[in-house]
Amino acid sequence: MEETRPVITYQEFKNLDLRVAQIISCEPHPNADKLLVMQIDLGGERRQIVAGLKPYYAPEQLVGRKIVVVVNLAPATLRGVPSNGMLLAAQSGNDVVVLIPEKDVPAGSKVL
Numbered sequence: 001m002e003e004t005r006p007v008i009t010y011q012e013f014k015n016l017d018l019r020v021a022q023i024i025s026c027e028p029h030p031n032a033d034k035l036l037v038m039q040i041d042l043g044g045e046r047r048q049i050v051a052g053l054k055p056y057y058a059p060e061q062l063v064g065r066k067i068v069v070v071v072n073l074a075p076a077t078l079r080g081v082p083s084n085g086m087l088l089a090a091q092s093g094n095d096v097v098v099l100i101p102e103k104d105v106p107a108g109s110k111v112l
Contacts, residue, residue: 015072018070018071018111019042019068019108019109019111020068020105020106020111021041021066021068021069021108022041022064023039023040023062023064024038024063025038025063026038026063028054029078029081032054033054034053034054035081036051037049038050038062040069041107042071042107043107045108047071048081049069049086049087050078050082053089055096056096056097066100066101067098067099068087068100070085070088
């Protein structure tokens with residue numbers, strides 16, 4: 001059964017800063033079996049994010065891809081590695097897929 005989450009207001013949703021980013025590099029996390037460490041370009045700003053995608057993607061499959069990222073998420077340290085954002089992905093059963101823009105848009109584009 002899926003987890004029930006509280007209903008949020010439109011204003012709370014508007015507080016999310018979602019942007020398109022391009023993955024510049026991706027490598028396995030040095031201290032975790034399921035995590036990947038990515039360098040992303042947010043249209044002139046580079047950041048590092050850590051995501052639990054290793055069971056679903058090889059690092060080379062992600063390099064160059066455009067993704068959607070929550071950029072105003074508080075920074076976190078995952079198994080000793082800093083992460084400054086979170087990419088969006090969807091899960092269906094045992095499959096996890098990274099959400100990508102339908103068309104090619106510049107890195108840094110806002111998601112409305």
